[in-house]
Structure formats: structure tokens, C-alpha cells
Amino acid sequence: MIEQVATAFERKDYHTAAKLLKQLLKETPDNPWVQFYLARLHEASGKRQDAEEIYRQLLRDTTNTKIVVQARESLRRLQEIEQEERIRAISQATAQASDTKLGVLVLEPLASELKTVAAGKFAQIMQLDAYTARLILPSRGWRLYRTGQVGELRFYGEQLQQAGIPCFWTTIADIQKIQVFQVDYFQENTSKVTVVCRNEANQLGSLTFDWSEVKARVLGLLPIFEQVVDIDARRKLERKTQTQDYVQFCDLHLTDRNCILRLYDNGYEFQQGLEIISQVSQNTIRINWNSLLHWLEQQMPQVKVWSDFTHFADTVLDQTEMLSQIQSHVHLFRREQTNWDSAFHLYSGLVFVKGVMDSGL
Structure with a gap:
């Protein structure tokens, strides 16, 4: 049945692939090929984070060379898609003249017990490793984290706030007023x-x-x-x-x-x-x-x-x-x-x- 799933993906027939995978997940949920195609289905459905988690788990747990190679290629593809979307979003965020003014992004302190979870989210948003992210997040006082065009800083700042990481941004011009x-x-x-x-x-x-x-x-x-x-x-x-x-x-x-x-x-x-x-x-x-x-x-x-x-x-x-x-x-x-x-x-x-x-x- 795995061959049928692979054929459905080749035809981009995700409806059929989903039906077949539903049955396979009941019969052999731990089969690495089943998990791989489940990740492919998540990716096709726009659930890229779920797909990434499965691809990374396959890299950790699977010795099958073909699956490892395809999981790495899939992760690379996801990263390229994310990077392209990020570049487009930042371009839109700095489209107006007022968005290009010099600004600063300031991180506010987080309680120590919240830093582990916050560091993971911060790492994902800012494309850092979790260890570095935890070192950057302040436990006391403000930390000036980044300078640049205020539109780009707003782009990152809004994501950080949505992730529960307190921060704010402003322009140098506003301070000079x-x-x-x-x-x-x-x-x-x-x-x-x-x-x-x-x-x-x-x-x-x-x-x-x-x-x-x-x-x-x-x-x-x-x-x-x-x-x-x-x-x-x-x-x-x-x-x-x-x-x-x-x-x-x-x-x-x-x-x-x-x-x-x-x-x-x-x-x-x-x-x-x-x-x-x-x-x-x-x-x-x-x-x-x-x-x-x-x-x-x-x-x-x-x-x-x-x-x-x-x-x-x-x-x-x-x-x-x-x-x-x-x-x-x-x-x-x-x-x-x-x-x-x-x-x-x-x-x-x-x-x-x-x-x-x-x-x-």
C-alpha cells in the first residue's frame, strides 16, 4: 500500500493519499515510510511545523538510508520556502518610506521559569539555536537586541509578542522628537x-x-x-x-x-x-x-x-x-x-x- 501512497503523491492526489495513510496509521503507525508520507501530507496541507517535527524525528530514529536522504531534502525544502516567505514579508514590511527609518528592537525581561519554552519560540522566529536563544533572552532589565529598519523590526516584534515574548520597538526619530x-x-x-x-x-x-x-x-x-x-x-x-x-x-x-x-x-x-x-x-x-x-x-x-x-x-x-x-x-x-x-x-x-x-x- 506504501507504493500506492507514493503514486498518489506523484500525481498530487492528496485526497487519495490521505485515505490510504489513515488506514496505514492504524495498521503500522511506527513504519518510517508511513511517518515520512504523513509528514509529506502535512507539508502539502500547509502544516509545515508538524511536517518538520516528523522529518527531524525520522533523522534521529531511522537508519533507512533512502528515508534519511529524503527527510534531509524535505527539511532543506521547508527551510528554503520559509526563507523565501520571510524575505517577501520583510520586503512588504519595509515598503513605505516611514518603515525604513532607523529603529531599535528591545527585549523585556522574562521570568526564569518561562525562558525554556520562550527560548524555543525565540529560536524559531529569529532562526537561532535554542542555547543561543536562551542566552539572549533577558531575565532582568531591558536588552537592546537589534537595530535596523523599523518595518523589519516590527515584523519580528509582532511575531515575538504573539509567541508571548515581551518586546517593543521604536524609531530613533521618535526619541529625538x-x-x-x-x-x-x-x-x-x-x-x-x-x-x-x-x-x-x-x-x-x-x-x-x-x-x-x-x-x-x-x-x-x-x-x-x-x-x-x-x-x-x-x-x-x-x-x-x-x-x-x-x-x-x-x-x-x-x-x-x-x-x-x-x-x-x-x-x-x-x-x-x-x-x-x-x-x-x-x-x-x-x-x-x-x-x-x-x-x-x-x-x-x-x-x-x-x-x-x-x-x-x-x-x-x-x-x-x-x-x-x-x-x-x-x-x-x-x-x-x-x-x-x-x-x-x-x-x-x-x-x-x-x-x-x-x-x-
């Missing part, structure tokens, strides 16, 4: 709060808002590098770049106004404006800054604090080409160019954009 004001000091805190700040053209002004407008608070440490002279193992002098200190940043997100208020410890004028901290002149910058953060926490205890920037930076600092297109809005004196400043603005901008997505604005 966010206005950033550098805060000099808080001036008033009555029914509303006022900050004295500078816009992107360094023009001094003020902005009045309500604490309820703040939708997120982002904290981050940016390293300060210095050239130092050290002695190497051969007792020779060598110049090295070392981290000498860190500058602390705090962004307040006013989502409805599409702006970020940016504060940092060396830039905030503690002796000006609202008296938040007593004995300012006798305190160190670190003490003053910690007191300011504590005061901010008291004003808006319900606002979520994002403080995982350093972990995120580890996944993005080598993306020099992409980061070079981001205006950092970080005004620190740098002897040499560094990706840290743009990475922080990217992180804060992603928090901002994700907040807008989640609120449905």
Missing part, C-alpha cells in the same frame, strides 16, 4: 512646581507643572574618564583611560508635554531657588544630591523609578553607528567621545516612548 530641558533649580513648590531650566538652545527660562504630570523618573550613572599614567608588567610607563568618577542623572518625564526635565548632580544649583536642603554650603555634592532625590521621592511617591540603565548600557554601548545618530542632551566635559551619554538618552527615551505606548496616547 522628545524635548529636553536642563534643570538649574526648583524655584517654587506651591499648588504647582516651577523649575528654572535651559532649552536645547541653552536659553534660560522656567516651566511650571503639576507633580501629577510626571509619569516616570529615570536614574543613571555616567562615568567620567581620565587619562592616567601607569606602570605595566615590564616596568614601563603607559597611558591608560580609567574611570575616575561618576555623574548622577535624574530625568523626570512629562509625557503629556512631550518633554524630559533633566537634572544631574554637578549641574544642579543647590544654593539657588527653593530651599530643599539645609546647610548646603557645608554638604558634599553627594549629600546634596541624595537629599534632592529624597525630596523628589516625597513629592511623587507613586511615580515608577527606572534605575537599570547600567545593565541596559552593557547591551548597547558597542552600537556606535546607531548611537552616533542620537543627540545625547548630556552636557558633560569630555576629553574624548564616549557612547555612554547617548546610551543614557536612548534608555530614558525608550522609557518615555514605552510609557506613551502603554498609556495608548
